[in-house]
Amino acid sequence: xxxxxxxxxxxxxxxxxxxxxxxxxxxxxxxxxxxxxxxxxxxxxxxxxxxxxxxxxxxxxxxxxxxxxxxxxxxxxxxxxxxxxxxxxxxxxxxxxxxxxxxxxxxxxxxxxxxxxxxxxxxxxxxxxxxxxxxxxxxxxxxxxxxxxxxxxxxxxxxxxxxxxxxxxxxxxxxxxxxxxxxxxxxxxxxxxxxxxxxxxxxxxxxxxxxxxxxxxxxxxxx
Numbered sequence: 659x660x661x662x663x664x665x666x667x668x669x670x671x672x673x674x675x676x677x678x679x680x681x682x683x684x685x686x687x688x689x690x691x692x693x694x695x696x697x698x699x700x701x702x703x704x705x706x707x708x709x710x711x712x713x714x715x716x717x718x719x720x721x722x723x724x725x726x727x728x729x730x731x732x733x734x735x736x737x738x739x740x741x742x743x744x745x746x747x748x749x750x751x752x753x754x755x756x757x758x759x760x761x762x763x764x765x766x767x768x769x770x771x772x773x774x775x776x777x778x779x780x781x782x783x784x785x786x787x788x789x790x791x792x793x794x795x796x797x798x799x800x801x802x803x804x805x806x807x808x809x810x811x812x813x814x815x816x817x818x819x820x821x822x823x824x825x826x827x828x829x830x831x832x833x834x835x836x837x838x839x840x841x842x843x844x845x846x847x848x849x850x851x852x853x854x855x856x857x858x859x860x861x862x863x864x865x866x867x868x869x870x871x872x873x874x875x876x877x878x879x880x881x
Contacts (some may be wrong), residue, residue, distance in 0.1 A: 659773060660789070662703035663687035664694060664720065665735065666712055670758075674707060677762045678769065695723050699803055699864075702790030703730060705773055708752070710736040710743065718750050725751040727804040730790075731772045735760065786821045788879065791865060793821055802863045812837055813856040820869065820879045827872040853877060 661683050665671040671687040678685045686701065688694060691713040698706070706724065710717040721732055734747045737758040744755045754768055777787055784795040792801040795818070799808045809817065819828055819836050834849055853869065860868050870880045 659704040659777075660684045660686075660701065661705050661707065661769065662698065662701055663707045664691075664712065664717070665707065665709045666691060667709075670735075673762070674765075677766060681766060681770070683769075694720050695727060698724060699727060702803070704777070704790070705731045705733070705769060707733050707735055707769075710734060710738060710747070718746055721747065721750040721752055728790075729804075731776050733765075733768060733772065735765075786818070788821050788824060791868070793817060800860075800863065802865060805863050807859060807863055809859065810855070812852045813859060816852060816856055816877075817869075820877060824879050827875045827878040829876040831876075833876060 661678055663671050663674050663685065665674065665687060675685045675687060688697060690697065708717045708721060712720070717734060717736070721734075724730075724732065731753045732751065733754040733756060734752050735756050735758060736743060736747075739757040747755050753772055756765055756768065786793040786795065790802060793814075794801060797808070798811070798814045799806055800817070815836050816833060819833065830849055837849070837852065857866075857869055860866065867880055869877055872878055
């Protein structure tokens with residue numbers, strides 16, 4: 659899972675990066691504090707660590723802006739332990755608030771717990787999450803960066819199969835069996851048209867290269 663750090667003290671940002679990477683997380687930190695939401699939309703993290711005091715605009719401002727495009731978990735990290743700051747952070751949409759100096763093991767434990775609660779809850783409610791993309795199984799739709807699109811029956815079946823087998827290519831035969839329960843009387847071109855339509859749908863929501871072709875095999879989601 660991806661974690662993004664928004665902290666202007668580079669020594670703290672690097673400490674957090676190193677500590678969280680030791681636990682197997684993919685971690686990066688912001689270097690451009692003027693265009694934070696654009697970077698979040700590009701990186702699509704699963705969790706954000708956000709400082710209060712930042713150049714240009716403070717963390718409260720950015721938390722409010724982020725909530726317009728994403729529901730990902732946000733943990734504030736701040737040297738200010740004033741109750742009003744904590745209340746304001748929660749009102750802006752934060753999930754937790756940690757004061758500096760902090761025990762790195764406590765912070766890691768909070769990160770793990772919040773990720774576990776957030777994404778286990780999604781799975782229990784008939785959702786499949788993949789790098790910020792959420793497939794809503796009961797609704798035949800997808801959600802990404804605050805956008806939501808309804809899929810056709812075939813688009814949904816293709817994407818569901820690819821996401822459930824992420825990292826493994828799915829053969830054309832298996833895809834055709836999933837869609838039509840038969841691969842004898844359905845041409846490769848019919849499958850290609852459905853794949854092309856799904857790719858266009860994903861492109862419209864900001865994921866132009868999610869599905870890749872594995873030559874001579876079939877298709878898979880891009881890792």
